[in-house]
Amino acid sequence: MADLVDSAIEVELGAIFADARRRAGDLDPHYAALWHTLAKQSSGGKRIRPQLVRLAYAGFGGIEEDLATRVAVAFELLHTAFLIHDDVIDRDTVRRGGPNVAARFAARAIRYGTDARTSDIWGETAAVLAGDLALSRAHREIALLPVEATRRARLLDILDRAVFVSAAGELADVVNAGEVEPTSMSRVLATLEQKTAVYSFECPLAAGAVLAGAPDASIAALERFGRFIGVAFQITDDILGVFGDPAVTGKSISSDLREGKRTALIAHAATTAEWPRIAVGLGDPALEDAEAEDMRTALRDCGALDAAMRLADEHVTLALYELEAGNLPEPLASELAAIARRAVERAR
């Protein structure tokens, strides 16, 4: 069942990109190539958000799989848009272990004989536009959903919240990284709730439940569950970003330290005596791997790794509590509980 629905999502996404590429090709071959890089960027994701939409929808008795697929696809496109624009903001060129939209399009420019400066401009242009196109398509999926007006309006409100709050989180992330003072743990947690938990967990779950006509109290419980599990998930991701296996995470374990990313690890470390060993290299674009290794040791020594793992566990506990208190139907409650536990197990 899960596989069937997952393949429905791939089919729908594939159809959207194929149609857009065809239309783009009528305008300009470079534009068709842009859609090709956008499709590439979208593929290879874990499709967490579509799965959450589907789980919540089926969990509350929804049976119109095509409706759920379209809402699921909207959240996956939203995610793609955010990743692409996040890379523009961070000037990143790698995503999921491969070249991102900007890098692919910059390489295309080089093949067309441009100089390095021009190829950078092509890459950034492609990334800004690809994000806009994916974002627009996400809106369109919900706007055209053939359900009654009140239900569609609620789904549009959820989408609006996803965009509105994520933008706040993305901005806060950048502001935090630029501040001289270490970011407090409460600010780190608020930022990652805004930047990730709301659009990746709360909103997809709420959208699936609203689409299925779930009771308001259940939707509210799901939203609280989503925020807690989203925070647990992101703390774990940030741990893996520094201590994980690059072959699994698809990114360098030095890059978060080089960027000076303000994670739970860093917020804890800033309150300990080991802080100077970490602060010295944090946010240094020229940080070498050996120096990063020393920072990792310091993060272990000062208890930051343990503290971050504990914090993730606590958020799982809170999420499970919401599940129980929300009295959600089975098998939805058990499935969500399993997801909650897996969120932190990745870092063991």
Place this chain on the structure above:
Amino acid sequence: MADLVDSAIEVELGAIFADARRRAGDLDPHYAALWHTLAKQSSGGKRIRPQLVRLAYAGFGGIEEDLATRVAVAFELLHTAFLIHDDVIDRDTVRRGGPNVAARFAARAIRYGTDARTSDIWGETAAVLAGDLALSRAHREIALLPVEATRRARLLDILDRAVFVSAAGELADVVNAGEVEPTSMSRVLATLEQKTAVYSFECPLAAGAVLAGAPDASIAALERFGRFIGVAFQITDDILGVFGDPAVTGKSISSDLREGKRTALIAHAATTAEWPRIAVGLGDPALEDAEAEDMRTALRDCGALDAAMRLADEHVTLALYELEAGNLPEPLASELAAIARRAVERAR
């Protein structure tokens, strides 16, 4: 009447920004400031697109001003989003003679004590996000429009076309500027039709007409009129970008030459003996005003200025022909004819 409706658009835009600022303030003061810069960026525009929506709607007998206002606002927000992301792509800091979103937010970063590199990052982040937020809000205005499903779907298709084709044009603009060979006149015209005419003229007119329930043949005529007049308008804008009065246009008359923007002026010049005098400085970021003055003289001498003006006039003629052939109702036909003529008179 026109003034009443115009003020309705300002009131609606003002309400959207005020509401968003309030919600943003609940999350973070920097985020509220981001919405403030977005509102500032939106103000001071000529509101051409809202006026076209309104004209077409009233011209076909539409009387529900609140519906027309919402569609008009959607196109103005779309325009704001495109301007902001266009500035990200071009690394511009000035818009309409004042600091743009990126510049305002970079200045805020400096006030908060960041270094120059960090303030640039704040500025770019704010601009990427502000564009996403304006774009999302444009979609939301149409998606929530209280009209029957088939009419809303047609409006969503027009919005989709506006986004889809503009992205192609924006990409083509950047690709053209990066190419070593001069861009042909036909490519220049295709690019500015895609980048400007479709979303700024064709789509607002079509949306107003669809909202009012105009006959399909009239909508098609309006769309053709919109594309021709949009091209005439942009050729004229590009003339003013090089030969205009900076006090009126709000931009330096050297910036288009510094950027190497491929306009009708440049495409014509490339076919003449004066080309080396122009090519030498075109796209040189360090171009000095005296060198730009010499390029302007060469553009006059080689007939590029006359040719571009003639081309704009020809597009006005074609637009007026479409108006007549389309047999559009009065006073709409006369009002549109007047707009068409004014489009090119600015450069006399």
